[in-house]
Amino acid sequence: MLLLHQTNAMPRKSHPWGAPPWTVDFRPVPRALPDHVDFAIVGGGFTGLSAAAWLCRLAPGQSVLLLESAALGEGASGRTGGLALAETAAGPLPGLGDVLAGYKKILRALRIDSRLALPGVFELGRSAPAKNSPISWSDSGELQVVRIVPGGVIDPGKVLAGLARAAEKTGAQIAERAHVHAIDFSNPLCLQIRHKFRGRIHRKEIRAGQILLATNAFSLELAGLRVAAAPKLTFALATEPLSAAQLKAIGLSSRRPFYSIDLPYLWGRLLDSNGVVFGAGLVPLPASLNALFRNPASGGSHKNASLNLRRFDVRKGEAAVRLRWLEARVRNLHLALHSVRISHRWAGPILFTEGMRPIFHRHPRSKNVIVLAGYNGHGVALSVYLGQWAAQALLARRPLPRW
Numbered sequence: 001m002l003l004l005h006q007t008n009a010m011p012r013k014s015h016p017w018g019a020p021p022w023t024v025d026f027r028p029v030p031r032a033l034p035d036h037v038d039f040a041i042v043g044g045g046f047t048g049l050s051a052a053a054w055l056c057r058l059a060p061g062q063s064v065l066l067l068e069s070a071a072l073g074e075g076a077s078g079r080t081g082g083l084a085l086a087e088t089a090a091g092p093l094p095g096l097g098d099v100l101a102g103y104k105k106i107l108r109a110l111r112i113d114s115r116l117a118l119p120g121v122f123e124l125g126r127s128a129p130a131k132n133s134p135i136s137w138s139d140s141g142e143l144q145v146v147r148i149v150p151g152g153v154i155d156p157g158k159v160l161a162g163l164a165r166a167a168e169k170t171g172a173q174i175a176e177r178a179h180v181h182a183i184d185f186s187n188p189l190c191l192q193i194r195h196k197f198r199g200r201i202h203r204k205e206i207r208a209g210q211i212l213l214a215t216n217a218f219s220l221e222l223a224g225l226r227v228a229a230a231p232k233l234t235f236a237l238a239t240e241p242l243s244a245a246q247l248k249a250i251g252l253s254s255r256r257p258f259y260s261i262d263l264p265y266l267w268g269r270l271l272d273s274n275g276v277v278f279g280a281g282l283v284p285l286p287a288s289l290n291a292l293f294r295n296p297a298s299g300g301s302h303k304n305a306s307l308n309l310r311r312f313d314v315r316k317g318e319a320a321v322r323l324r325w326l327e328a329r330v331r332n333l334h335l336a337l338h339s340v341r342i343s344h345r346w347a348g349p350i351l352f353t354e355g356m357r358p359i360f361h362r363h364p365r366s367k368n369v370i371v372l373a374g375y376n377g378h379g380v381a382l383s384v385y386l387g388q389w390a391a392q393a394l395l396a397r398r399p400l401p402r403w
């Protein structure tokens with residue numbers, strides 16, 4: 001499906017959605033797929049990987065298979081900004097608990113070198129600034145710090161690789177290039193898969209006791225989310241490393257990430273290299289991708305799917321306009337950024353839902369299938385946190401929330 005990006009095992013190919021600055025230095029051991037599993041997880045982002053790791057920890061005797069259409073992190077998780085935020089995009093929901101504390105605990109329990117730092121996050125606004133705001137940027141008005149809220153940053157590549165290692169080490173089988181194109185909601189459930197293995201496409205049916213659909217902005221038909229959610233593409237870029245003087249001038253010496261609370265939206269963070277990531281802008285997921293992922297069964301072969309994706313290039317059309325707009329905004333924020341070199345430009349999918357609430361429920365066609373998706377651009381910590389909850393729910397150790 002999507003082209004592979006940064007891994008240790010294969011050279012990075014040019015991706016039509018551009019390349020983020022993160023590196024996922026993990027590739028699962030390629031193996032033939034089994035005929036039957038206790039738990040099948042569809043989607044190899046933060047949500048699916050967290051659930052796989054926790055299922056193996058909590059139920060060591062049970063078989064867990066994670067199926068990923070492309071390569072791990074090819075959806076939002078490898079293309080994210082990596083701001084670890086509290087709560088949900090809709091705020092604190094009933095029974096949610098403390099997302100950041102839970103996230104920290106999970107990363108520690110799974111021994112993940114996440115580079116998590118929680119110095120707080122600047123909320124920026126164009127009115128009512130805090131006293132002595134370190135930031136003063138020109139962006140449709142004067143953008144200044146309004147307050148500091150809990151949160152921080154991670155290295156998304158390290159978290160993805162860490163979750164995948166933890167899952168594989170405790171017994172999960174992870175299959176890349178394994179696209180689930182249909183599910184037969186019978187008892188037992190049956191997944192229909194196209195798996196690229198040893199250079200060939202294999203068609204396979206796998207029976208599963210239970211399924212977790214963690215497919216986020218893709219495969220909406222499969223997840224029963226065609227009406228309930230809207231997929232969009234969003235954009236980001238990274239600058240070359242800035243000097244200490246440049247960082248001081250733009251008010252980021254504290255290394256706090258930031259997001260605006262009014263429009264036009266802008267978010268960003270520092271990298272370890274002292275490059276700065278900035279992100280903004282939304283376009284609807286292009287119709288060709290949408291149709292394909294909403295109904296992969298009618299969307300043609302694996303090869304066609306791949307071709308469709310290759311044809312969609314964020315360097316062209318409306319997406320290119322959005323990226324150029326973002327770059328112009330960044331250069332105009334502050335004199336110190338006027339002639340900065342841009343090292344990375346990329347896009348990634350976000351799933352928007354009603355009321356900005358995550359979707360976490362049983363599939364309307366089977367109580368043995370759970371759907372977890374739709375964090376509305378607020379899923380870095382939440383996806384891992386709820387992935388653990390999904391594992392507990394699959395094992396009947398915890399009820400699902402009523403959001």
Ligand SMILES: Cc1cc2nc3c(=O)[nH]c(=O)nc-3n(C[C@H](O)[C@H](O)[C@H](O)COP(=O)(O)OP(=O)(O)OC[C@H]3O[C@@H](n4cnc5c(N)ncnc54)[C@H](O)[C@@H]3O)c2cc1C
Nearest residue numbers: 043045046047069075076077080081083180348378379380
């Ligand atoms: C540019 C960008 C910046 C962001 N910044 C932040 C941020 O700073 N902070 C924050 O909290 N959130 C942010 N987000 C949101 C956050 O990254 C996501 O909410 C989170 O990564 C979602 O993880 P996921 O595992 O649910 O989905 P994904 O990572 O999208 O994973 C879903 C996976 O399912 C696979 N898949 C789909 N269909 C199938 C199928 N039929 N068969 C097999 N596999 C399938 C896909 O290939 C994909 O890999 C950002 C998102 C983007 C795009």
